[in-house]
Amino acid sequence: MGNDEKSMNMKMDMGSMDHDHMDMDEMDMGGGHMMHMGNFKQKFWLSLIVAIPIFILSPFMGINLPFQFTFTGSDWIVLVLATFLFFYGGQPFLSGAKGELQDKSPAMMTLISMGISVAYIYSLYAFIANHFINQNGHVMDFFWELASLIVIMLLGHWIEMNAVMNAGNALEKMAALLPSMAHVIDDNGKLQDIELNKLSEGQKVVVQAGEKVPADGDVVAGSSSVNESLVTGEAKAVTKTTGDQVIGGSVNGNGNLTVKVTGTGETGYLAQVMKLVNQAQQEQSKAEGMAEKVAKYLFYAALSVGIIAFFVWLGIGGPDTALERMVTVLVIACPHALGVAIPLVVARSTSIAATNGLLIRDRHAIETAKHVDTVLMDKTGTLTEGVFKVDQVKALQTDTSAKQVLQLFASLESNSSHPLATGILTAAKEQQIELTEVSDVEAVQGVGLNGKVAGQSYSIVTADYLEKQQIEFDQGEFKQLASAGNSVSYLISDGRALGLIAQGDQIKPAAKAFIAQLHQMGIQPVMLTGDNEPAAKQVAAQLGELTVEANLKPEDKEKIVREYQANGHQVMMVGDGINDAPSLARANIGVAIGAGTDVAIDSADVILVKSNPKDILNFLNLARATNRKMVQNLWWGAGYNIIAIPLAAGVLAGIGIVLSPAVGALIMSLSTIIVAMNAMTLKM
Known part of the structure; x- marks a missing residue:
């Protein structure tokens, strides 16, 4: 990721976008659970190499497996390797727990750290007891379980980090739209090639035939056709002459253009779009907040059950059994899968959306979309071509x-x-x-x-x-x-x-099918227009069954949005982001169709870079699929604890059912991997 980010910084000069300067050591995912986590790929492979001798030399739950053997002094080797593994492989979790405790919000990383810390400290106690206190050596250690827990957790994190890195590909693809150099006209009227990050507003650049436009600007000389499909999604070339605006990243046709730069770096349209994608992936959604609360309650529940189990078993089976039960409870309660259940799905969702021309500015829109029952649409540009x-x-x-x-x-x-x-x-x-x-x-x-x-x-x-x-x-x-x-x-x-x-005006080819599909989804379509009523009804007659509101001013559209909301409807407003800004901001979800204006960026929750009404359906379908994945992952991430924690505490020990620390570690780590893989199966 480092090289890609350097190229992004070189191209965009986006100094204040801190996410561009982050590497894997500083990724923050799911609201702060993975701060300073280290390179998981490197940590996983080195930890696995260190863990293999522990697996071979240390018994599994006191049982020697067929591939295991010991020799004089092998237990000392296990102790040294396990100590290294605890501090090296466990460092990401310990650092994360420190941050959570400093914030007075113990959650995922605190529980993981508590699990591995208890396993290590208990094993260290067992080693000392077996070698210096009780020479018979019958106190069982958990070095094998400690090693397997750390290695599997690191593997799960590696999978998760790959998912997050992949979710950032949309940003890298957008950055790649810009050239690395620009032809600037200097004070003497001569062309000079400079790096893009040195380009400033007010300078004049020459865009030669076939080249990419280096920055947003106004054409001051020349004429050509410009292909903006990579930026706006519109396939047809747009004729550009003196006075027209061009967008950085679009591809010039056969003519030469002289462009006065109006936006570069953070002020450019493409930079604004990149910010939207990043903000969407960084924001914490309401569902993530719920996951945080569940994890916090789980921490206190696990700690309470662990302490209760310790004292109960202390009276029944002695300190060794009591410690074993407490260790098992704390290991099984590790809820990291819960912590990544929502962020992974939303990261995947926003990545899919961005690569399909859907820029989700506010991630809450994904969760709100499942409740939408009314879609209000501006006529011109949304249902019609807007080409008069x-x-x-x-x-x-x-x-x-x-x-x-x-x-x-x-x-x-x-x-x-x-x-x-x-x-x-x-x-x-x-x-x-x-x-x-x-x-x-x-x-x-x-x-x-x-x-x-x-x-x-x-x-x-x-x-x-x-x-x-x-x-x-x-x-x-x-x-x-x-x-x-x-x-x-x-x-x-x-x-x-x-x-x-x-x-x-011409009706868009996909508009009629779009209206029909809204009805199939149980959503009421309403057309809003400033046009006269006869013209509006004539358009509506070609589209199918939909409500028509005509002769509207911008404030009228906003008033209609409020009226629908007052009647209990969840409203999505779709418009061009200019005259529709008040209603876009008022709606439960504001969707700007045809990105490229500051108003669209400021007022909409979702931006459709292609002026195709079908993308509204794509967003609704993606949002519904995303919400289903969120629910699935929440159950995978937390549901098993409902059964596992009581079993780990030994509530069914009377009938011979006792959940071991090893099985607890396996179930917990497996749920993390399942959550990560389930998130990656999300499709459009």
């Missing part, structure tokens, strides 16, 4: 021509990135209409925009605005255009409607 084509341009006054209407529309919209504005500008470009200079342009939320052309004030508004302001227009014509699925915008000045533009 002008179907009709019409002048409504005799002193204005259709060409003038289009010219004024395009001039006012010239600096807007809204899909409707893009359609208008495309139409003006196709007709080779020259734009005029505008001033005092101001967007009016939920209405349109205002601006001045040659000192004259103009506004682009909706039909709803015309009605409220009692401005005369042909409502029959509007209904006819809207019923055909068009979004209709009006140009007004001095209280008169000068002209209109009707634009059509």
Whole structure:
């Protein structure tokens, strides 16, 4: 992992992202249980080499196995090797326990440390008793069990760490999208190649044909088609000319571009995405908190049962039997599987999600998703392509021509990135209409925009605005255009409607099947749109059965989210993260479809980098599968203790059933490995 992280740091210069500077010695997993744990691969193999002589020279529960033998002084060799193994192989668990106790929150690592410490100290007592106190040597030691416990626990941790390392692959793949060098135009106008981490905002870079764009920026010269599929998930190449924005990591086509850098290092879009993935993997979910509480209760329960068992058996079978029972209780109670049950599943889940274009910003969304019963969706960009084509341009006054209407529309919209504005500008470009200079342009939320052309004030508004302001227009014509699925915008000045533009949008190919599958999952789909009601209903008629809320302003959408929540619904809101920011933040789960804006990153819990509604289903299915794995792992990690601890304490000793420390160690360690392997079987 070290080399990959160095390349990430070189490429991204992400100084404050501390996780990039962590190695295996400093991984923190599951809320702090694996701090300073050491290289588990190295510790496992060295501990195994040291443990093999112990397995051969030390009896198993006092029984010599067929492959075992002893000789004079062999027990001293076992003592030395076991001591080394306890302090070297057990160091990660002892360090973890120290941290937990300092935090006054004993849990997983404390229990493991207690188990191996009791086994070692008891064995040391047995060795001294057999050699210096009782020469008959009949006090049984647990060196064999100590060695097997440490080795198996290290193996389990190694498996877990591999899972965590694999979960980080998504970050490494994202970092690999960026080139290592950039062609910068220096003060003399010459090209100079510099390392990416030395690139700063405001510099101009040249992106040659076929090269990757080194950083976010604005095109200041040149034109080309840019493939952003690796970054945004959109397969089609996007034409870029002067004034357009490009994203670092996208691939330039055949032309050369000169780009003024607007975002690099931590401020770049790709860096923000990488932060999201890391934050999601680092956050502690509610289910993990529950696992922490269970482990804490288990610690106190094991300690209490162990002490009670000691005193009970002290009266029944003497100190040796009492110590053996206490050791068994403390060994069997080691709950490390419980500690990694949730983190492993979520790490695996966020890794799968990231590689499939689902960026989970808030891991709580995974657990909340199983309760979602209503999905509210913005129409444009979510259910429709958001690529508008002008179907009709019409002048409504005799002193204005259709060409003038289009010219004024395009001039006012010239600096807007809204899909409707893009359609208008495309139409003006196709007709080779020259734009005029505008001033005092101001967007009016939920209405349109205002601006001045040659000192004259103009506004682009909706039909709803015309009605409220009692401005005369042909409502029959509007209904006819809207019923055909068009979004209709009006140009007004001095209280008169000068002209209109009707634009059509295309429904996404996967949208109809998406709505049908939501119904199959028992989820109610609701379409929210600022568009007029006839156009919205025309789209809904093509999609299937869904509720329609039209003529909405951003605050209206947020209000609708609150209304559904007030009626007891768990709401997922899906939008583009711009006009939908208030409702995204209000919903139980906010999903931004089409990542790339700061608002989407700030307001959404989940970001879909592909503008495909099917990915909403993918998220819901992944969340449900993740929750199932969480429950399975919680039972594997803790459920066996319900039976094992009483057996270890000897409650059924009267009928001959006694759980030995060796079997306890085997069951506990096996559950850890099962939990790790079960987490890795999670699929999309």
